[in-house]
Amino acid sequence: MSEQINVTINGKPAVIDANLSAMQVLEDHQTEVPSVCYHPSLGAIETCDTCIVKVNGEFVRSCSTKLKSGDVIDGVSADVKEAQVIGMDRILKNHELYCTVCDYNNGTCEVHNTVKEMKVNHQSMPFEQKPYEIDDSNPFYRYDPDQCILCGRCVEACQDVQVTETLTIDWTLKKPRVIWDKNSKINESSCVSCGHCSTVCPCNAMMEKGMEGEAGFLTGIAKKTLRPMIELTKNVETGYGSILAISDMESAMREDRIKKTKTVCTYCGVGCSFDIWTKDRKILKVEPSVDAPANGISTCVKGKFGWDYVNSEERLTKPLIREGDAFREAEWEEALSLITSKFKESLEKKGPDSMAFISSSKCTNEESYVMQKLARAVIGTNNVDNCSRYCQTPATMGLFRTVGHGGDSGSITDIAKAGLVLIVGSNTDESHPVLATRVKRAHKLHGQRLIVSDIRRHEMADRADLFFQPKPGSDLVWLSAVTKYIVDQGWADQEFLNNRVNGIDEYIESIQKFTLEYAEEATGLSKDTLINIAEEIHQAKTTAVLWAMGVTQHSGGSDTSTAISNMLLITGNYGKPGAGSYPLRGHNNVQGASDFGSMPDRFPGYEKVADDEVRAKYEKAWNTKIPAEKGLNNHEMIDAIHEGKLNVMYLKGEDMGIVDSNINYVHEAFEKLDFFVVQDIFLSKTAEFADVVLPASPSLEKEGTFTNTERRVQRLYQALEPLGDSRPDWEIIQDIANRLGADWHYTHPSEIMAEAASLAPLYAGVTYERLEGYNSLQWPVAADGTDSPLLFLDEFPFPDGKARLFPVDWTKPLEFEKEYDIHVNNGRLLEHFHEGNMTYKSKGISSKTPKAFLEVSPELAAERGLEDGTLVRLTSPYGSVKVECLVTDRVKGKEVYLPMNDAGEGAINYLTSSQADKDTDTPAYKEISAKLEVLKAKGESPLPRINHRNGDPQPQMGVRVDKKWARKDYVFPGDLVKLRKEASKRG
């Protein structure tokens, strides 16, 4: 309960919470305060001067004025209104009101709405054009200086929310405007096209290009006609009252033809949700909402602008059936009959375990559920898995061993709250862009400490207070050494350990070998660095550790994840806000695909297949017999195909032929299958091997739920009709199941969720009603709907409620022959998603980032004569790739970085081996070495000049309103009103 204070509001006494702004308090007390620049997610920007009120007789900006006990607030007097109107008049000088022919006239224009609310009918200063052209250069949004009111929201969002630090307002210009970098064209700046600026712009100055000429009924007219139209509209206007009435009518008409559908992004595990605006199949824009639980107003370029693929001509619209070395289009009936007969044949001849099923982390929870139900209940095999096997299963394992729940300990807000964020092996700003913004913001504005451990100097590393580069695959060593040092210094959280943790002595015994000297030798880090890390953790109030594939995709991935969790237990960093473990999930539904049972050894909610009681529960519910032995994981499936034990595979939404490691081996396996069904939205590399390809519908064309990295379940709604004859995955799976004798009657995904919730305790209280709109639930969810944003508050999910310290040892990374002297790191790029089936379909993204490239260090470049555009071949013992170089100091020495965003000759997995994490079979993608040979010395740089990496950011705190106030032509409206009053008294 916050402190209460007494104040006087508009002459009446009131009791209010302390620490509220005058604006909030007035609005809570039925006094509308106009505002244009204020935004709930950006806070007080103080540029617009329309929210001026009087506190204790003095004019102040209400957005930024915190109230104290005894304050007298006046939000209604004539003086106050006079000052507010001055603020608004100045805005209107910068903005032409032609609302009816404006694409932004959709009911949300703050300028329009404030003019209406303030009943401004004429303006003291007429609109004046600024001497600047519209900047149309960026493929996704444009800036019209003439419409820009200089509120600075975009700058605030760019500098302090997204923290790309590209935008500023140049307050020294005679006519100030927003500029990019040091005043370059938008497309040639450091702008990452995340869309924050166009999202928060209160008017049509910064606007998504998809809206242009599309949103309004009259906005599509030719440019040469539009100008006279604007003039006419303005000349006719008889005061703003009537022009606003007409534009309000037009705006209401738009509601009929623009569909706004809430959806959840499919590009990473952050789980951004937003409204997508569509007109027929045309996507006008993505509109994030303050209500979105994971991302608020934030998006990255993919989520905001990367949806072109849904209308791509390459989408599959009919089932394909293989005939020799080609496919032919077929009707559903034929394709499904063929699948049914082949499945039945294999079942009869070779038994259920000759078949395997692969779920997708891009599909919904409900679709994961029906896939594993098809495998277990209809076919009778536990051979079902999903792609989290390729990324985060080791992290889940590490957490199962130590704290019992395989998910993030808290929410993204906890990461923002943490005193210290430690990032290990995660290229967060490119792989989880929106989550990274929360760290960047906390670090820039709120003094959060940031430590980054990575072999590559990425953006988070550049920002870190402490950045170090251990030898590849040695993280477990420094983690254990730091933990030992903390214990040795007596810095362990003894009370936490005594009350809440088991296995202390045995664990401390196990880390004795990790002395500073040992660690120095194994990791290449200095003792000072190690001590420094320990001190940072010791001094921080709370520590949150973020990790990803740099940790998990190693031979000892599960063990290193365990070491992280052990360190957090020793320091008491569990079960409190701003602390805990955060294995950042890579795909939109990596968490959910496993949560809903697409795993060979676990049912939905992670209950074990081997557990008789659990199995009995499912057997009863599904009225069938389920095998007790765990099935094959997808790595083992490939081996089983080679061994001839596995003959039929049904795979959906997974480009296993590109994303699995050692893909030459995987491709050979696919060729050996008797019957292979692939369900996808495109003819992926994997689908090229199929016997039947089924056209599925992407997220925008169906309903369902996803579970993000925070364990947050969110609903997506259908924005578009399925393209052609494509269908949602759950419908297809149900059809196949029923043709094989099942008797399923799901008419909507909500019914599937209801069944899953009735069986899996983790999801007991999840219902579609509770997930309506932007509502969400974080598992575990009790039957009454209580969810768990922060785990382990009272106990850990073990029989005695205590966590377990789990001793682990270091597994040395794979060693290669001497000739393979280049270490090939790999991972994501911000702009592209995986093999690129979706993001390369965006013309805008492809224009800025047309292909993958090999990052090489200046040292290596000098040694081998490499430059931007040099074509090289990398060869590992398993295969080779051809790719163009980019020289950058993001990598050092003989370490190179190959983004995974290529499905052709540059696909990283031609190089990777079948070596895997010893505990989970997750491929050791990060343990590859190769030799490098130059194929063509000179070429064009693979990274166009217009890529944001070539930009020049200009960091500053917010919009620097102080510079506006210091201008000669600025005076605070309150001061003018005061002077006017004095003058009239004398006169």
Add this chain to the structure above:
Amino acid sequence: MAKATKVIHRMEVSPEEKRRRDLEEIETRLLDNKDAVHELFDVLEQLQKREILQTVKSLFAKGDEVMDILVKTADSKETANSIKNLLLMLGTLGTLNVQQLEPLILKVNAGIARVAELDEKKEQQGYVTLLKSLNDPEVKRAMAVGAAFLKGLGINQDEYERTTQKPEHQKGHTDGEQFDDIFTKEYHTLQKENGTSRQASGDSGGSWLIPAGLLLAAIPISLLFKKKS
């Protein structure tokens, strides 16, 4: 044994088959909306008779050009002004309170009637007669009505004005030498004047003094005549 392939043979639908399917689809639609179709054709017949269809057809065919001409023609001072005046008048009519207006109109009517009755001779009455008539109860009432009206006229109604800009401000911004912002300019002007004794500021403030003075003068004069009679 299935080698990777990208070759897809698209399903060929024969033109006859496609035509048959399309026709079937349309037929169903027509039958489902039988009544609407009949009515639609009735309307179309009428439009055809009056050549409206032909006009609309041409209009749409040349849509962009027509729109351009239309808007550009409309974007002239006269047209804009007529539309503007029309909107203004409509708006102003709406603000009139006809109930309250009625007695005033009756009075004005009566006044007009008297004027009509006025013959040439009377029009040339002397000043004395005119001053005398000030004492006439009807004239006195007229003056009271006039005074009340003037009072109402004086109330500040800026807020309800529909015209967009105050004329005195329309060009005001151009003569700012140093400050583009009129508020800043005003602030500095006021500051400069600070301390120096200021004359009554309003240019608009003095005009009401004349009728007020006249009214004031009328009272003693009327008294004078009363006494005499």
